[in-house]
Amino acid sequence: MAEGPTINTIAERAGVSIASVSRVLNGLPTRQETVRKVLAAAEELGYVRNAVARSLKSRRTHQVAFAMADIGNPVYLAMVRQIQPVLKAAGYRLVLHSTDAIVADEIDVLHSLGERYVDGLIMSPLRVTNEHLKMIATARAPVVIIGSVPEGTRVDNVRADSRTGVRLAIDHLYELGRRRIGFVNGPLDTVPGAARAAAYGEALKERGLPYDEEIVEVGDFYRAEGARAARALLDRAPGVDALMCANDLIALGALDVLRAAGLRVPEDVAVVGMDDTDLAAASWPSLTSVSLGSAERGKAAAELLLDRLNDMDSQPRVVTVAPRLVIRASTAGEAAVLGVRGETSGETVNIPLQSKGGTP
Amino acid sequence: MAEGPTINTIAERAGVSIASVSRVLNGLPTRQETVRKVLAAAEELGYVRNAVARSLKSRRTHQVAFAMADIGNPVYLAMVRQIQPVLKAAGYRLVLHSTDAIVADEIDVLHSLGERYVDGLIMSPLRVTNEHLKMIATARAPVVIIGSVPEGTRVDNVRADSRTGVRLAIDHLYELGRRRIGFVNGPLDTVPGAARAAAYGEALKERGLPYDEEIVEVGDFYRAEGARAARALLDRAPGVDALMCANDLIALGALDVLRAAGLRVPEDVAVVGMDDTDLAAASWPSLTSVSLGSAERGKAAAELLLDRLNDMDSQPRVVTVAPRLVIRASTAGEAAVLGVRGETSGETVNIPLQSKGGTP
Structure with a gap:
């Protein structure tokens, strides 16, 4: 040639x-x-402009990658919609990987940084293994992790606060008079699954409600699995008056099951999701959901990466985005009818964003 | 260093x-x-393994890109879910671009093939400009286009048949006794928008129904824009008894508007979407939709690209995937209640896939 x-x-x-x-x-x-x-x-x-020649010379490709756990989950969509314009304005093209949360595929993406087709990587793993930590520590390009990593890990990191988020939801259901609040979770070996399980137990305790494993079910973070888990829970414990779901997809699955069972939402069973995706506002009935600030987390990750590309030697930073509860018809049917201003509206309980910290 | x-x-x-x-x-x-x-x-x-050294040597990166028009549209999700495993099995990692159908960004992606960070590209543009055709003709790596390109364009190409798809939908509505069938379309300067507008006119004519521009509205291929367009149409022509929508997102927007107006679906207004995305089965009421074979088109595109990577000299091929109508509650409420077997089920009118042709 x-x-x-x-x-x-x-x-x-x-x-x-x-x-x-x-x-x-x-x-x-x-x-x-x-x-x-x-x-x-x-x-x-x-x-x-030839990437080969350029990368030999300047080691810059002007591309950045974002590795998502599940391209089908609108959480990542919300992140992409923030990450892309921030990077584009700085002259970077965004490339996306969808890893399906398969650890081997995430490790492969981290490994591929050695091939220098991108200048940096934002990754959102569901499980953070020792292999992840080892690859992050030796990565050939800067990495920003969206999600919780062990304390002391030297990496730029953006975190949600799902513990506070679950508490906001349980408090809301408690204030609505619900006392038998079931919990439909994702896998316990994932970081969010483990955090949300712990938070559910704590929030019940704070309100003086007993923990009853009969009304707790573990499935996976997808709609069909959420429906399956909700069905199992309802078959076993038909008396629940609320369902706290570990994400919106699970909650949509739960709504499917409740409708099929002829139960009224929220009169018979109130439902709360988590992540406040586009689907929450769009579902019927619209879904009360805990926002974990997907958009803010995406934006913060892009900014951390740009800062890192400009200064490789500064201390790693952690940004924690605060949750807020967005109340819609699935818990407060009447209030929602009175209060809506548009299809995506909802009463919000806001906790201001924490500022960037200098912690590891 | x-x-x-x-x-x-x-x-x-x-x-x-x-x-x-x-x-x-x-x-x-x-x-x-x-x-x-x-x-x-x-x-x-x-x-x-260093991409720089490797690409200098073998000109293979073992990566392939898929440039989608809108990462928020589940059509592309369905494609990714087929493309990724086909490529993975052949040893390729998939990277994704979301171009928001911005022509300049699509041209930039085609241009970036010169930088050799991928071995090939699958692209799904909404508008095919002369600039696209020029870049495709001179691209430094093989390109497969999902979407219609002008006859005679020398490129591997996967097509939907939205003309037949629109006809299936109009025939279905006609058989249900609907005679005042409105049409909510996307932009007419896009390939799908133009094709669906023409098909709507033809289908009405075949059934002997008059074309009435009063009940045709053009918005964009997103839910909020679909709602806006549907509202405008209903305000102007409250007597429509059906709405044909140019994609599922528009149809979901139309459902939002009909619910807010207190109209019953399908009793007062039957609604048909297009693309048969996951959202169609999941919406309430579930949405009758024309499948244009997103999954099949994704799979065919991945296979065409793999074949091309193995043989750069063979004739370009065109694969056309046939549409089918998936009937759900938004047109056939009672039938759906009687007929459902599960949350994603639906009665389907199948037209077998056309086999790969040797055209053009």
Whole structure:
């Protein structure tokens, strides 16, 4: 295969020095006339900035990757919608990986940083294994993790606070008079699953409600699995008057099951989801949900990565985004009917964003 | 920055020839003892297959890109879920771009093929401009287009048949006795928008129904815009008894508006969407929708690209996937209640997939 144009052939065509071509192509100050000649020659020759040549030279690809756990979960969509414009404004193209939360695939993406097709990576793993930590520590490009990592891990990190989030939801259900609040969770070996299980137990305790494993069911973070788990829970304990669900997809599955069973939401069973995705506002009835600030977390991760690309030596930072409860028809049917201002509206209980900290 | 290990340093450490290292790293048949030595040396030196070195050598990155128009539209999700396993099985990692159907961003992705960070590209543009065609013709890596391109374009191409799809929907509504069938479309300057507008007119004509621009409204392919367009249409022409919507997101917006207006679906207004996304089965009431075979189109595109990567010289191929109508509660409420077998079930009118053709 014939090689394309190079700095040498452009210099020859433009009648300028190789150093001048290099200055122009790297955007360094150069005489106007030289810039004109070089760009004209480059265009005539069909020169394409070549990632191979560029990465050999500057080790910059002007691409950044975001590895999501599940492209089908609107949480990641909300993140992409924030990450992409922040990076685009800074001159980076975003490439996405969908890992299906498969550890081997996440490790493969971390490994691929050695191949230098991106300048940095934002990753949102559901499970953080020792293999993850080892790869992060030795990664060939900066990594930002969205999700909780063990204390002391030296990595830029954006966290949700699902513990507080679960408490907001349980408090809300308690205040509505619900006393038999079931819990439909995702896998306990995931970081969010474990955190939400602990938070559910604590929140019940704070309100003086007994923990009853009869009304707790573990499935997975998808709609069909959520429906299956909710069905199992309701078959076993038909007397629950509320269901706390560990994400919106599970909650939508629970709504499917309640409707099929002829139960009224929220009169018979109130339902709360988590993540406040687009689906929560759009479902019927609309779904009360705990926002864990997906959009804010995406934006914060993009900003941390840009800061890191500009300064590789500063201390890693942790940004924690505070949760808020968005109340809709699935818990407060009447209030929602009185209060809605539009299809995505909802009464919100806001806790301001915590500022960026200097902690590890 | 110190350079990492190279073929030379591995050869030195392993005490074998450079040619032997190259054979092992490229997976060519080599003596077992040599393989062992080389891999041990490579691991000791922390060798990472380097995309720069590899692409200079073999011009293969073992990555493939899929550029979607809108990561928020489950159509592309359905495609990704087929494309990813097909490519993974063949040893390729999938990277995704979400272009928001912005032509400049699609052109940028086509341009970036010159940077050789992927071996090939699957792209699904909503608008095919001359700039697209020029870039496709000169692309530095193979491209597969999902969507319609002008006749005679030399590119591997996967097409839907939305014309037949719209006809299936209108026939269904006609058979249900609907005679005033409104149409909520996406932009007419997009390939699908233009095709569906033409198909709607033809289908009415075939059934002897008059074309009335009063009951046609153009918005965009998103839920909020679909709701806005449906509201405008209903305000102007309250007597419509059915709404044909150019995709599922528009149809969900229309359902929102009909519910807010206190109209019953399907008794007062029957609604049909298009694309048969996960949202259609999950909406309440569940949505009758024309499947344009997103999953089949994704799979076909991945297979065309793999075939192309194995044989750069064969004739471009066109695969057309046939539509089918999936009937649910939004048009056939009673039938759906009688007929459902599960949350995602639906009566389907199947037209078998057309086989791969050798055209154009």
